[in-house]
Amino acid sequence: MSTRFTPREMLEKLISFNTVSDRSNLDLISFVETYLGEFDISSQRVPDETGSKASLHACIGPAVDGGVVLSAHTDVVPVEGQSWSHDPFLAWEENGRLYGRGSADMKGFAATVLAKVPDFVAADLARPIHIALSYDEEVGCFGAAPLASDLLARGPRPGYAIVGEPTNMRVVTGHKGIAVFKTRIQGHPAHSSQLHRGVSAISAAAKLISWLDARTAENKAEADPECPFEPPYTTLHSGVIKGGEAHNITARHCEFVTDIRLLPGDSKEAWLNAYKSFIEAEVLPDMKAISADCAIDVEELAYVPGLSEEADGLAETEVRRLTGDNARHVVVYATEGGIFQEHGLSTVVCGPGSIDQAHQADEYIELAELDRCASFLDRLVAGMTQKQS
Template identity: 45%
Template sequence: MTNDLRPVLDILNRLIAFPTVSDQSNAELVGFIAAYLDQLGVHAQIVPNASGEKLGLIAQIGPSVEGGVLLSGHTDVVTVEGQAWTSDPWVLTHREGKFYGRGTCDMKGFLALALAAVPQMLAAPLTRPVQLAFSYDEEIGCLGTQPILAALDAHQPRASAVIVGEPSLMTLVTGHKGGLGLKTRIMGKAAHSSRPDIGVSAIEAAARLIQWHQKETVQSQSQTTDNGFTPPYSTAGVGTIHGGIALNTIPENCVLESDIRFVPPDTAEDWIARYRREVKIVEATMIERHAGASITVDVPENIPALRPDPNGVAAQLVRRITEDNDDQMVSYQTEAGHFQAAGYSTVICGPGSIEQAHGQDEFISAAQLRHGQAFMKSLIQTLC
């Protein structure tokens, strides 16, 4: 493998042209990848969601034995709506050593690197396989990860290491925060604002729950340790609130959407249990005034933290390839937490910077793509 970027850029150009925003189908992109692999003699297993509109993909190069390395990435991207791009976000554009386009950094650059390396994988005398796992709907809660994990269990021997190629400037990331998305629906009792004695305000109940988020963050901050995360404590905050119909009406309904980012060893289960206990207390005070009052909590997003495992198989593998002996922690979430929760030794290492992800004029540099090429070359050699 040389430093010629043309094979990578040819594939990246095609991948960027598919506007795989999470509210749209990614079927055409996955079809392109499957056809590309098929031309090389590699069978791709398609993993559809329940509707068939979203597709994941798994594939394997090399002997069908355990102990290989799995390269994980997602095919969806965030919207460009409301952003003032200086070039077409769905056309790969080169300017001054940078390649612009939605998804170049997060994370179609990594997908292109992995796919461009497949011919070299096929030509190498691999003694352990390289596995590919490309998912959908990562950007809206890692919804495509569990079907991918089930497909891997059913169709491929178990890998000894998983590398999630999220943008990390090709440095080793061994830990990230976990994440919860909560949707809280509050039902009170409407009344004229002149008679609050006969109404039950859903917004007042929501205010108590908002305060709970604030208090939990402050308490977590007071217990902070030097753990490598920024900030080094768990955080809870309300992102949206909708309720009420008029200023002179006691609000009957209110909906909160909140976000919790927790540091290991905190768990999602602990945070959900604590929140539900507070909800029960608030709900009880409402029911005292109106038997029909209620609060329900849904958990549309639950992403496990990636717990640091600096001596794990995946970390040691990436250390050998990158010569990076640091243990970097990040505050964003990835599919890595799900892979680790399923028993895989997992780390993050991919091209590009998270600072470019999701913004206007997203880009990946030629230097980062070359770093990625060198990484793939060393990985192949390690598995021979």
């Protein structure tokens, strides 16, 4: 007899797997494979290069085009340094809330989808439901692109995708993208009393960070007042920096990490090219005039495209119909939605829980949110059982 779970029971199970991004998620993936297998549903792993992590996708229903992808990531953020009142990987309930790491971000959606699998199987689906579970969303959305590519290559081709990040079941039709890069600067050490003989990598970093800050200020001044994002412009921010050996030595080395939060449609390449041009034209020549060993290297660490609002998009049309939410919602954080959209799928973000709980100590989801998501999936299935003429 196949195992059945309520959304809450499934969420408790998923929380019990410690899938912090620096760990393997294969125990969770194996559990889902076995669970789906009990309903005679085959699934496909899409492993990472190390083989220690994998995404998973499965197709339920007829092998025809035009279905829907229900997408969630399996990884969660660390708990170290946070003050949890209970074991973060042992779910507990209080006052109508289920607590545990990943409860809101975003195992709540994954759990509700998986708990509904028996209903998906029992329904007379006219179009298929694709389940897509990824790895490493929290550290750069590294698993989503291979997952989307494999799902589409195997077919059938879905009509649209729902990424179930916590939106309180509101329909989010756009989000910013993010580009993360590290700048490494090689200076030339000299005693600070002979400053003219040295090149301070820290001073060079200061020039570059000032340039990045100036671009943000320009974007703010030129922002479109009708832009729905807050803030309504692309931002460039350096959040980590280290360098130098002593107060009286010009720094031999400095490095810092920058993220650019891109408006949808804004070009990552254009920003990085402008940054590198400034380095080559305005910063590096003066450094090399003192020492040919000086260098500046820019390494791209991660990129997640923004989700663009779609004119008459299928995903928006369908999910608004199912939720009754006709308001305009966009968010400034990145999701895997932009990746599915880049792969040609109409996409929205809509899922249970609040983003305010994401990454917090004593993270929780309201159990009523799981109920709302379950009802949403019931309506989704009911609409997909209606044979099209």
